[in-house]
Structure formats: C-alpha cells, structure tokens
Amino acid sequence: MRNSLSPYIKRLARHKWPKKSEKSPYHELAALYQNSYVNRARIFDGCLGLGLRSRALELSSALGGELSLLQRLELAALFGDMEQIQAVAVRIYEGCIKSRGNSKFVAPLTQRLAPILPGVVREIGEELGMDQVPSYAAVVSMIDPDAARRLFGKHELLSLGGDGRLLAANLSSDQTEKLRCLQDYFSFHGLPPALSAGSLFSWGEIDARAAPVESDIKPKPVSVIVTAYNCEALIQASLLSLLNQSLPPSEIIVVDDASTDRTAEKVRALSSSNRCISLITLPANVGTYKAKNVGLLRAGGDYVTFQDADDLSHPNRLETCAQELQSDIRLVAVSCNYLRVDREGVFHSPKVWPLTQWSPNTLFFDRRCVSRYGLLMDDTRFGGDSEYAARMKYMFGSIAHRKIKKPLLLASHREESLMTSRLTGLNAQGMSMSRVAYQEEWSERLLSAALRDVELGR
Structure with a gap:
C-alpha cells in the first residue's frame, strides 16, 4: 500500500495548498468566528449556507432589517415556519412586481419560492412573464399541465x-x-444520445445501449457500488447501464440489503454472464448507507462511485468522471448533475426548477486517498451522501472536489424512494425537517472540528 501511494503523495506534496481558513466552507466560517472584526452578516451568510439554522436564527435577531428577502425566506424554510414563509412571500410578491424588469432580483426569489408556494410564483409569472420568472413555466406545468400546453409553445420552452x-x-x-x-x-449538454427508442418509458426493460465512445485516457480500475432493496423490476436496467459504459467498470459490487423479492435472483442471473458483477446479500436490512460501507470495504478499484439500484448511468458517466478526476492532481473527487424521471416519462425536481440538479450520490473519488483516512458513510437512514460529500470537503478542501455540470445520472422517481417517502423524503412544500435537522447536526460536527483546526493553526 505504501509503495502504491508514494508517487501520489509526492505529487500532492509539491502542490501549493490553500490556507487552512480557505480549506473548506467550515474552515472559512471558523476563521470568521475567530476574527472579532468580521461583521455578523458574513457569519450569518456562512451559517445559512451550511444549514446551521440555530446559529443563523440567533444572528438574525441582531441583524434585523439588514436581512434580504431571500435570506428571510431561506431561514424560515430551514425551520418549516409556514406562517413566516407566507409573510415573506407577500413581500416577495410586492417586491417582484415593483422590480418589473429586474430579473436578477426576481428570478432567484421566485425559484426558491417555487417548491414552497408555487401558487404565488404562478401569480408573479402571470404578471411578469417567463423571461423574468423562468420557474413560472415549471410551476404551471406541475400544477396545471393543460394550462401549460395552452400558454407555452415548444419554441418558448x-x-x-x-x-x-x-x-x-x-x-x-x-x-x-x-x-x-x-x-x-x-x-x-454536449453528450451523445443515451437511450434507444422507447426504452426510457418502459423503465424495467431499458437496455441503455449507446454507440461506444473511444476513450482518450489510460483506464484505471473503477469500482461501482450498487445498493439494492426490493428492486426486482429495476435492478437489471440499472446494471445494464453500467455494463454498457464507454469506460467499463472493473467491478460492480451489488449489496442486496435483505430484499424480500427477486432482486438477488436477477443479479445472479446477470452475473453469470458478466464476471465483473459480484453480489453481497445482507442477512438483515441495515439501510443504504451501511450497505454502501459494506461495498466500500470490498472495493478494489483505483476509483469508486455509487449507483442506486433504480438509477441509470449515462453511457459516458464513468469515462467523463475519470477524465475529469485525472485532469487535475488537486482533485480527490468529482460529481455530476442528475435527472429524476417517473415511469410515464415525466421529469421531476424536488426544487421544481431547474429540473437538472446536482446530487451528492454521484460522487466519484480516488479510493486510495479516501481510504487512507478511513472515510465511511455515516450511520443514518437518509441524507448520508450529503454528509459524506461535506466530510470529504472538510478533509481535503473545497479545491479537491469538482462538480461536473453535465447530467450523467437518471434517477427513478418513485413514491416509495428515500427522496419521496413520507418518513424520509420531502413534503409538499419541498422540505424535510428530519433532513434539515440531520444536516444541522453534522454541520455542527464539522464546524467544531474546523474551529479546532483554526485555533491550533492547522
């Protein structure tokens, strides 16, 4: 292990790393707390951005009228305070109408409000139009598709x-x-076609084939960890999307989290003709993040990434991520954007607009560098991928993680998924108080560690 790491560590040693206060958002915020001359508004922004809602609330009382409408909306959303959200929404409506023509003011406010009070965004859009309110078309399409068909032509969209x-x-x-x-x-987005005709909308039978793309990189082994629970209708499509990659994975580790259906049977059938697929069956259900840890401990590739059993990878996902990761020695991880689509071919977003979103579940990272610090997923039932990405950023710095602005993953939008279920998913207002509370918990842990780093001058 030491010999294999040696060239990598030597290259890292030659790189000029940023100051500790610039290492991660947590170190930046910790440095602000250590500086008595920094104004509270900057600390408030840092707390709000990291989901440290209690700290932000405490600071907000001192800032008072200095808070913007977007900051007030964000803070109220973090606490699920619908009364306050509605009060801010009235001011947003009035401000947007008065700011007619100022899309830089209108667009971010209406975009943030869209998943919480889409009706208000629709009213603002009816007044100002789609040019100033890009989320208007998405809101109407979600609330009233027939009206959207009358209002928006394809050219406008x-x-x-x-x-x-x-x-x-x-x-x-x-x-x-x-x-x-x-x-x-x-x-x-500069990507080749990903799916054959009709395949996307018969999700359980999709083959995700595409013409192979020649790779310009020297391939390094990639391990893909697929966690599965009762996904017999979707697991085969998910695995085929990995087998048909332009840069094929060296191994696909499927961790079956004690499924009660034919998921494991489907995996075994596919593995019989594809030696890169291995199956681990757990005796009891432990949740997707503990299951991912099982896969992490088994993985042997230079690079590791994840995929849920009901998701599909674009055929160029692994190749694109590997190229990006190898392009800059400072990088430890990359990630990408994704789409959510249901069986009827309707695209969804928990934020309503835009439909293309970033996902921490797309992390693609250098296993040797990460395993050197023993980084495993947190023991939680939801939100663990966000915590893992944040902890990786704390450990290696913001500069070590790059987001690829291409949609390389398609996620299945199902009522029973972690993102949509009543217990672990988002509510009708696009919020999840359990997820918000969990984020505050792990953000406090990381900030506390960063405060120690800054205090010790590390």
Missing part, C-alpha cells in the same frame, strides 16, 4: 435552455416526442 427541453417532454403525450426532447437535452 426551448428558450429556457436544456431544462426547457425537459419541460417540453413533460407536456408532450407522444412517447417518441418525449424521447426526442430528451436526446435534444443531452445534445444541449
């Missing part, structure tokens, strides 16, 4: 960029047209 093509797909009832919109969306 295309003016919204890549996500406008997804809205056009949502409003089409023709499966061929839906797929055409999706392929156009991938082309918009």
